[in-house]
Amino acid sequence: MFDPAMQQITRLAREVWAFLAGLIVVVALLGGLYNVLQGAGGAAFGGSRMVSIAVMGVLGLFLLAILGFVVLPALGGMLRSLIPPPPF
Amino acid sequence: MPVGDLIAALGDAWRALALAVAILAGLGMLYRVLSAAAAVGVGGGAGLAAALTGAAGIFAVALFGLAGVPEIARAVRAGMAAPACGPFADMAAAAAVLVGALGSLRMITAVLEGLAAAAAGGSASLGKAILAAAETVVGMALTAAVLPLIGRFLGGC
Numbered sequence: 482m483f484d485p486a487m488q489q490i491t492r493l494a495r496e497v498w499a500f501l502a503g504l505i506v507v508v509a510l511l512g513g514l515y516n517v518l519q520g521a522g523g524a525a526f527g528g529s530r531m532v533s534i535a536v537m538g539v540l541g542l543f544l545l546a547i548l549g550f551v552v553l554p555a556l557g558g559m560l561r562s563l564i565p566p567p568p569f
Numbered sequence: 570m571p572v573g574d575l576i577a578a579l580g581d582a583w584r585a586l587a588l589a590v591a592i593l594a595g596l597g598m599l600y601r602v603l604s605a606a607a608a609v610g611v612g613g614g615a616g617l618a619a620a621l622t623g624a625a626g627i628f629a630v631a632l633f634g635l636a637g638v639p640e641i642a643r644a645v646r647a648g649m650a651a652p653a654c655g656p657f658a659d660m661a662a663a664a665a666v667l668v669g670a671l672g673s674l675r676m677i678t679a680v681l682e683g684l685a686a687a688a689a690g691g692s693a694s695l696g697k698a699i700l701a702a703a704e705t706v707v708g709m710a711l712t713a714a715v716l717p718l719i720g721r722f723l724g725g726c
Contacts, residue, residue: 482578482581482582483581483582483584483585486585487585487588487589490589490592491588491592494592494595494596497596498595498596498599501596501599501600501603502599504603505599505602505603505606508603508606508607508610509606509610511610512606512607512609512610512611513610515610515611516610519612534612538609538610538612541609541617542606542609542610545602545605545606545609546606548602548605549599549602549603549606553595553598553599553602556595556598556628557591557594557595557598560590560591560594560595560628560631560632560635561591563591563632563635563636564584564587564588564590564591564635565587565635565636565639566580566584566639567579567580567583567584567670567673568583568638568639568640568642568643568646568669568673569576569579569580569583569642569646569666569669569670569673
């Protein structure tokens, strides 16, 4: 009974997923660029703390991208496999 | 058989809602990762912590909805094995199944409501889902308790 509506919702959700994934790539690239700029500025003026913060920021963005593109699909697959039959 | 058709329709609704829970949880967690990436990009540690705890909260609520709610419904239903006697037995059994089905749908709807709020950036809350679970248990217990009394009152048992 609900299959046509759920197919539309699933198609829409796939598009939203692709949009959010693309947005994560854009934000991570921009954030990485900002951190590189910060690190370069710190290195130019002799600020080692700024450089280390920038390097940690780039590493954090890399880790978050891995979380978004590797861990989250696995978690989503696990949740999908958990969808239970009606308990009544 | 009208009750069977009704149960089948409620089963379809359950499958659709459970799928919606999984979809919303996935999108909500992805949104939180996007928030975390934005926070790290501009050096905001507090935003990162809020985003990661939000994603963990969404996962916990989804896990409760997909793994906990069916178990609660099954446990309550198993506790209502013989809800009535005499000519009221069939009616009481159908009423208990219907109350359980509606209660299960209420629980998964409450989980979906909490997930929708969390996926849109709010806090993930299990309160309404747990209240709905309690209402289901009380409703099925009342069904099992009241119908035998009615049966005795009407001389059916």
